[in-house]
Amino acid sequence: xxxxxxxxxxxxxxxxxxxxxxxxxLALSHGAGGGIEAPDVQALARVLPGHGVTVAxxxxxxxxxxxxxxxxxxxxxxxxxxxxxxxxxxELPVISGGRSAGARVACRTxxxxxxxxxxxLSFPLHPPGKPERSRADELLGAGVPTLVVQGGNDPxxxxxxxxxxxxxxxxxxxxxxxxxxxxRAEITQERALxxxxxxxxxxxxxxx
Numbered sequence: 001x002x003x004x005x006x007x008x009x010x011x012x013x014x015x016x017x018x019x020x021x022x023x024x025x026l027a028l029s030h031g032a033g034g035g036i037e038a039p040d041v042q043a044l045a046r047v048l049p050g051h052g053v054t055v056a057x058x059x060x061x062x063x064x065x066x067x068x069x070x071x072x073x074x075x076x077x078x079x080x081x082x083x084x085x086x087x088x089x090x091e092l093p094v095i096s097g098g099r100s101a102g103a104r105v106a107c108r109t110x111x112x113x114x115x116x117x118x119x120x121l122s123f124p125l126h127p128p129g130k131p132e133r134s135r136a137d138e139l140l141g142a143g144v145p146t147l148v149v150q151g152g153n154d155p156x157x158x159x160x161x162x163x164x165x166x167x168x169x170x171x172x173x174x175x176x177x178x179x180x181x182x183x184r185a186e187i188t189q190e191r192a193l194x195x196x197x198x199x200x201x202x203x204x205x206x207x208x
Contacts, residue, residue, distance in 0.1 A: 007082020009075050010061030014086060017057070019049040024095060024204065026119065027087050029058040029080065031100030032070035038099060040121055040149075040179050040196050047197040053204055054090065058083055060102075070101060073108070080105045084113050093117075095204070100124050100156070100177065103148075104138050111143040117207055118146040119200065120167075122177050125157025140165045147203045149196050151175025170199035 003014040015036065026048060030036050036057040045055045060079045062071050070076065080096075087094045096106040097119030106118050126133050139146070139162075146167035150159045152174050159171045172195045174185035181192045 003086060005083045005086050007061060007079050009071070009079035009082060011064050012061050012079055012083050013059040013064050014083060015045075015057040015059075017045040017049050017055040019052050019054045021052055022049075022054040022090070022092055023052045024116065024207070025054045025056060025087055025090050025092050026095045026097055026204075027056045027058055027083070028119070028121075029060060029098040029102035029105065030063065031098070031102055031122070033100070034178075035059060035063055038178065039193060041099060043193045043197050044200060047201065048204070051201050051204060053095075054092070056087055058098075058102075073101075073104065076101065076105045077109055080109055081113065088114075093207075095119055095207075097121070104135060107138045107142040107146070110146075111141075115144055117144050118142045119203075120146060120148045121196070122150060122154060122179070123148050123157065124177075125161055128155040131157075131161065136163050136165075139167065142167070145207060147200065149199055151177060151179050168203060170195065170203075172196060 001016040005012045048055050093116035095117045096110050096115035098106045099121035103120035103123045110118050148169045151172045154177050172179050172192050174181040
């Protein structure tokens, strides 16, 4: 089911993947360079409803409008706030989630919106090649239970670069920023996506 939501940043779109007996809602948005068709995002939308989690794939207004470049973080946050009433209307705890830039949005707004937890896929800890420009404060400031799923070769931040903090981290060995693994890797692309979904399923089960 597709729902159109008007926000102060423009028109957003929510694609619902409903669980038969939902106990949680996962709102999951895309990054600055792609949409909800990302393989990891789609894999979670397929798998999680079977584990009692309704998944709401959120397309930010700039994507719905067909723009190629994401707006400033402040505008992304405005769009995310605008879709929250549609999520909260389910009257279930909501996990705020996203990949890359969407993960940053989820972290920045989690406490303000009353998110139950945060799922950060490929959190962009820093721009590629610029570790001094760390965004760790956004991750560490989420203020709710947080899971980071990170590729072992992500140029935006490898797992070993992440600071200690009150969050969990699942590593997708060999994975890049999109969890793609090279052909020479010891795991297949299918297995890489299974690591993502298995890690999220296990984490979701641990949430109260």
